Amino acid sequence: MNGLTEAKLRALAGGRSFERGLGYVDAVSGVEVGDGWIRASIHGTERYEAELALGGPGELAGACDCPYGQEGNFCKHLVALGLNVIAQQVDVPRRRDTARDRARGLDAWLCGLSREELLTLVRDEIAEDRNVRRRLELRAASASGDLAGVRSRVRELLDIGPFARYGHVEYADARAYADQAGQAVSAIRSLTGSGRAADAMVLAREAIELLAGVMESVDDSDGWLGQIGADLADAHHEACIAARPDPQDLAGWLVAHVLGDADSLTDIDPLDYEDVLGERGMTALRKLAVGAWQDNRTGWAEKYLMERLAKAGGDVDTVIAVYADDLAPDGHTHLVIARELDTAGRPAEALEWAERGIRDTEDLATVDTALVDYLSDRHTRADRLSDTVAVRRDHFNARRTLLTYRQLRAAAQAADRWPAERESALALLRADTGRKGTHGGHVLVDVLLDDKDVDAAWQAATETGAHDGQWLTLADQARGTRPADALAVYLRLAGPLTRQTGNTVYERLVGLLLSIRDCHRRLGTPDEFTTYVTALRTAQKRKRNLMRLMDDHGL
Incomplete structure (x- = not known):
């Protein structure tokens, strides 16, 4: 796997994910090597499947089914897989050759089996693996035109019973349930692919309702069922494109769906069906939407549907009417x-x-x-x-x-x-003496400070009161003309800080000390500042960071 290096893994994952991946190297198992790819399972709180792929020279990409990886990120699990492979780099070519040999051997063995031997093999797998049996039952029912059989299998796949504890599917079991529900989507799409799009459309609608009915009973924190809902919506759309149902019937279903509880699962946009609906269907859709809105003018879903349709049709007056009604x-x-x-x-x-x-x-x-x-x-x-x-x-x-x-x-x-x-x-x-402004101080002080009317602001602060932050701003602005008044403010604000600790406190205190020194210089009393600082150093000498900071500023 040329191009797979720690530096490249760190560059793709970022420092944080790379460091976290170091702790998962020993959790990698079941490494499989193919032409340009490596797959493995990584066991942590959950088990995730990760795959690294090499494209051109030096190109590296990866995919993982963990939540972070599902968002398109190069996650810690991919880092762990990459580091695991790097640690066993010498063995990679041999593993790849072994994998090829196994695949060729399996294919050759299957080709050599008789029809009866293949049937026996499949039947054995069906008996041992329930998921294999269900998938094959679905394919058999679909191939034979047994809509009732397909419907029955789809209902089984969407049933939460086998995964629920006390009627609720916990987080740890949600992924497995979603995987099973995904088989229902595949079955519906296979119907469309085999020329039975009308049946697929009906089953897609039923499946959407069934899945929406159990959503509240599944801990879908990772969004697995949300993805299944989106896939069902796509399957329904594909079936409608192929089946070309009655436009008015389709319009009725779309409006009912968008205004119903299942819409949050699929997020179907009726405008995506415009080509299928045609002019007659879009007319029916608008008429139904208007009727629903008139029946419930404050309903969020009704208003949103009306707004979408009106904007799409360039009907500004209708958009305004919807807004103006609430x-x-x-x-x-x-x-x-x-x-x-x-x-x-x-x-x-x-x-x-x-x-x-x-x-x-x-x-x-x-x-x-x-x-x-x-x-x-x-x-x-x-x-x-x-x-x-x-x-x-x-x-x-x-x-x-x-x-x-x-x-x-x-x-x-x-x-x-x-x-x-x-x-x-x-x-x-x-x-308005009761109105407060910045940090609880009076607004009058704020606006006078903002006007740079320092004398008026000082008078207002004296008469109405001010917050420490306002007094500090006042002192900073008045220092040139009223150094004695400013000095009194700085000394008052510095006092409480000498009884506190922490680098942030020390920085604030040193800032005040610099201002105090400037006031004494303006007043011609530098000796008083020296006395003040000397006493402060004596009292605060155990605060080494404060002493260092004062030294840095020549205090």
Whole structure:
């Protein structure tokens, strides 16, 4: 197996999976070598089948039926198989030759058996292996046209009884049940392949209902049954393409299925059947979908089906009607409608829906902010700057936060109206002493800091209170003009940190010490800082990481 190296395995798997694979090398068993491939079983919490394949020079790929491998990843089991093979590299050519010899020998032996001897062999296998018997029974029933026999076998294959404990299939048995259920899919597809697509279509529908009926009783954490459901949906589609059933009957089944409980198993999209349905079937499908929606206008499945069909047909008005029948109180649905109308080239109607969304929202504090952004953007692009300011002002008045303040400021500055708007906004915040902002501090302090109005922010913090984070920002911004006030803040914030440990704490403390030193320099009192730092070092000398960090910063 040229090209199979530890470096290549690590590159394909990544460091984490490679390291985990090291612990599974001894769990590899049943290694089989063929032309360009190696297969084996890997036993861990579960048993998985893995296969490595070599393409061109140096090309390596792998597949494993573990959940991670099923997602297309090069998993730890493939790493373990590769490492196992590398450890026995000298033996690989011999194993490959041995495998070829065994295959040729088996084929030659079978060819040499008489008809009676072959029958005896098959009968013995049937008697010893239930799965072999079931597969052959299905093929026999299919070949003889025995639909009742095939139906009976399919029902047996989908029966959870042999795998269930107290009526439930546990996680450890789910894979085995899924493997058995997969045989039912193969049987249905074989019917289509043998020219009996109409029977395959009927059985596929029955199998979907049967599997959907037991889903809640199976621990399908790894998604095995979900894959079987998807395979059954494909088998049904293939059968319909070949059988060409009555379009109206097919439309009726599709609508009933999509609106029923089994849809979550198969995720069938009726539009995938458009070629089979034809014009007559699609007309029936739309009519049935409209009827179902009218009977249950708030049903999620009914709304989704209507939306899919309307969008596929370019029927924007129907799409809007579906949305408009169940408007969200926060204006989100109005926004969805507006965007649909924009896409359809109907901007005036889109704007009307966006404005209606704002009006219909009883409390602007709960409005979908994306709707506010959309409407503001539309007004701005139309050079309706006063309207943009009004939207932002109303939103700020309802939801007084730093973000809405910034948005109001940007809109008002663009309209050359910021001084008056700012005065009104600050008046609201000053009157609203209970409103909290960043880290629980007052919003007024946040917005004044954001405006770089340091003196006003300091006064507001003194009068209304502020969070430590706000005081730190205040001190940082005021240090150049109010070093004594800033120094008092830094010293207060540093005190509690000296009683804590941890590298993150030490980094914060050293940052404060640097700020304290700068304040003393501005105040002309460097000796006081030296005294402070000396006392701090004496008290904190056991914290070696803190001492090292202080040394690094010249403290």
